[in-house]
Amino acid sequence: MSFAIILGIFMCTTSAWGQWRTNQKTHQLSLLPESSTLRLCRDFTNQTRFKEILAPIMVPRIVDTPQHRQVGDYLQSFLHNLGFATEWDAFTDTTPFGTRNFRNLIATFDEAAPRRLVLACHYDSKIIPGQVMIAATDSAVPCAMMLDIAQTLAPYMYKRVAQQVGLQLIFFDGEEAFRDWTATDSLYGSRHLAQKWEQKWFPSSSSLNNFELSKEIDRIDVLMLLDLLGAANPSIGNTIGMGATELFSQLADVELNLRATGCLNAIRRNVFNKQLSYNQVEDDHIPFLKRGKINVINFYVNISSGVPILHLITVPFPSVWHRSSDNANALHYPTIDHMTAVIRVFVAKYLGIAPA
Template sequence: MKTRLPFVLHALQILLFVCLSREYTSISDDALKLIPRPREDFDIKNGKLLSPILRPRVPGSEGSTAVLNHFVDFFHNDLPQWKVSFQNSTSKTPVTGNKEIPFVNLIATRDPPWANPGEVGYLTLVAHYDSKMTPEGFIGATDSAAPCAMLMHTARALDGALTKKWAAMDQAGIKQEDYDLGLEEHKGIQILLLDGEEAFDQWTKKDSIYGSKSLAADMEATFHPALSTYYNAISSIHLFVLLDLLGEGTPTPKMPSYFKTTHWAYQNMATLEDRLRAQSLFSSSPNHPSKRSASSGGPTGTNEQQAKSTEPKWFFDIDKSNDRWLGGLIEDDHLPFMARGVDILHLIPNPFPTVWHKETDDGEHLDMDTLGDWTVLVTAFAAEWMDLEGYMDKKATNKRAMNDKQKAKIISKTEL
């Protein structure tokens, strides 16, 4: 019996950690407040993340290569623990004759420690980085330079918390064999920056989503070792969250729930929106202190309550009860993945922004408050998915050292 005691204690320790970490839980209001906004990184002239993307970037062009290099440099310099890979393809288009146009998809992943190939299930965050050929000089700020910058910020905002969580798992004695026994599942984050979404001439099934079609087929054909949890790369995607046409401030974006199978995820996003608005963390809100002080001289008390405007709601379909699901009506990069059984959460407004496919879809027509709100919302959703409560950094210090609350959380998970 004595020889088995260490094993029993280890098993109980693992079970305790698993019970506290497997459940999908909301992050606290305090954690929501710790999510950093992009601020100067989204400056359209000099911002580190956004400004390099605000240029024409037609597939195969110099601009496309420059933007791809921007992504690579970001992950290499800012997030070295992320694995970056590429998936390449070529295709003829209706306007280039027999010339083969190259398409390059970037795949960035952050896996937990001890994870073997085929054992990680992903929250997959997606945007396309190419722009249209016409009109000449088209920037495509909402479509989709801004969503790409949002995902870069999200990756950076959560990187330290992921490191801390997995360090706590290491301290708790979580080892690969514990996963092999089914006591815990690997969860990771995957970011796809896709090429060739736009049509070269007019949108058809053949002239569109070049990169997405190639990547989905390649992931389906990429098999993991025998007895892996996920038999191929595409089956490891737990949820495919596609961001498109985001960042215009007016009119207020209306986000339908497109797919019945992922309405639960839509509801989680809607709940986060409500909570962020309630805490005055949505800068685009007419009730945000910065807006109200400017328009009404900063009323207080009863007058302030009377002066509040009706709070907008982006995710208006939270209580949807009918069967009018519009997922098949909007064609986008999700289609090849959906055809292979992947669950899709499509974050695209309906109606589309007023600047859609116009010369005015440029940096000057982005609304920085709206763009920042989207970034915080997506980051909060990813933080909940990855169960990062207690591991978020204080934005005032932005240090990687754990505070007392985080230490207490780890102790509660590791001590019997």
């Protein structure tokens, strides 16, 4: 094959890839009727249900232990029963304590959809020698928030406006360091999955006259990562370089609009603020932010645009961070209800879900 043909194919691929990313980054949220918004915010909020969802996760979840596997199986069963296609990304890796078995859980509603809105968190817990670590905010509550949102929205997914966008939930394993946080002792699950998806290809067009291939990682419209949530008085801001500033602003607008409707009145302070920060927190989004790129210097093409990220983490961290006191006593349910409602409405608007 000649250089000219190769270059022609490459340029078509990069052009399509660039358009793909443009479509993702400029995705318009649906305008919902006030009746649907109130139902999503007010009627779908049920603290008793949330506590029932959360309870099986509120145990120590140290990687490759029986309780850890039990929690993973609970997450998988819960989502399978809602109609999500579930799969395990299982692998082994070397840790300071020897080889360990890891399992990322991936749950997808509508696998055929070419694009995905991804909600993610980690489900393992920190090792604190000699102490029992429940890790309620880090990240049992984020896991439960994702399950709650999936349960309330799944019945309406078939009628969503954005049929080209599926909903995907990822529960990363091995986010916590076994000993001290380093490039190799942390983010085990997200590092593995980001690398795997960057090397996996799928046909982004089935047209006989317009056959295109894209990387699996590039199916992600935006990755919304939840972490350190559940305590009172959270403050979540946006960070420079995440590639989703407009979407974060829309998320903050959702909170303001919901408060204006009167369905958010449990806490006084807004959680989400639009002010940009330069203080990036290392978390499971980093491997995805660094990947999903095209960098080909030889052909004088240098397109660099990682997976867009919405990092929903409170800064400063909760006072119970990495302490045994990160348990049920650290949780503030009015705040949890507030955040879950905002995220639920944002997801519904992104997908075009309007419950009657």
